[in-house]
Amino acid sequence: MTLIAALAALTPWMGRAEEVQVAVASNFTAPMRVIAEQFERDTGHKALLAFGSTGKLYAQIRNGAPFSVLLAADDDVPARLEDEGLAVAGSRFTYAIGTLVLWSAKEAFINDRPEVLREQSFRHLAVANPKTAPYGAAAMATLTKLGLSDSVRDTLVQGENITQTYQFVASGNAELGFVALSQVVDDGVIRQGSSWVVPAAYHPPIRQDAILLNKGQENPAARALLEYLQSTEAAKVINAYGYDR
Incomplete structure (x- = not known):
């Protein structure tokens, strides 16, 4: 041509x-x-x-x-x-x-398991607003599934959306938080910090x-x-x- x-x-x-x-x-x-x-x-x-x-x-x-x-x-x-x-x-x-992940910018802080939530060796746990952000609702459902929604209540810091929630954790203002896996993954690998990928059965899809x-x-x-x-x-x-x- x-x-x-x-x-x-x-x-x-x-x-x-x-x-x-x-x-x-x-x-x-x-x-x-x-x-x-x-x-x-x-x-x-x-x-x-x-x-x-x-x-x-x-x-x-x-x-x-x-x-x-x-x-x-x-x-x-x-x-x-x-x-x-x-x-x-x-x-x-x-x-x-989507996939929910409990993530910390600190290495070896979470160790691929939710026990860190029970141990409560943290001051702030970041979640997105469950009323407006589905990942926030999934985070609260996960805490309920783990039987921890009451015990961690005083540590919760709430992001307006999942981006702000991620920023709380990335900046160190919260030691850990529930974010979207997409925010911390690169070519299928979590790029920094430590994490626990929440099983799909812990919250509604x-x-x-x-x-x-x-x-x-x-x-x-x-x-x-x-x-x-x-x-x-x-x-x-x-x-x-x-x-x-």
């Missing part, structure tokens, strides 16, 4: 490139940045990302925020938006299943659903992004950050 013919073939595709505003749960920050870069490279469309707790993103959507796609940290909020007529019926799907919001119905970039999230290329990134599909 000649250069002129190649450019002619590309021009219609490039002319259709659009932008999509995406509300993304905080725990999915790192993988979504990678996926957004690949999405733009592969499709020409650009994803404009806004991160926050799922509860706060839900409130913003209800108040008219200009998002076209929501990537939630649970499956409840997307279903609620669909029921309330704020999202496109039938567009919802699970893009990732963290099914993270995506949905097309009404504002994105006529936006080809929004539909393309949802399709891309289900691709092999996106799956590789999602799995590398410690999620299941």
Whole structure:
């Protein structure tokens, strides 16, 4: 194919490139940045990302925020938006299943077991707000499963979302905390500190659903992004950050 013919073939595709505003749960920050870069490279469309707790993103959507796609940290909020007529019926799907981890920036502090919680040789245990952040709700369910929700209550420090919770621990303001595995893993390996990966049976599944919001119905970039999230290329990134599909 000649250069002129190649450019002619590309021009219609490039002319259709659009932008999509995406509300993304905080725990999915790192993988979504990678996926957004690949999405733009592969499709020409650009994803404009806004991160926050799922509860706060839900409130913003209800108040008219200009998002076209929501990537939630649970499956409840997307279903609620669909029921309330704020999202496109039938567009919802699970893009990732999250993993909760008890993590400390200190080496050998946790030793791959939850006994550190019973020993309580710490002053602060960080959790995300369980009312707005599904990982926070999973953390509280884990403490209940361990029979420790009352005994550790006075040590809890609450992050507004899972990003702030991670920052509490990474900075040393909390000796340990419940965070998303995606925040501390690199190519399947926890990159620093010490940790205990919480068994899935200790809390309800963290099914993270995506949905097309009404504002994105006529936006080809929004539909393309949802399709891309289900691709092999996106799956590789999602799995590398410690999620299941």
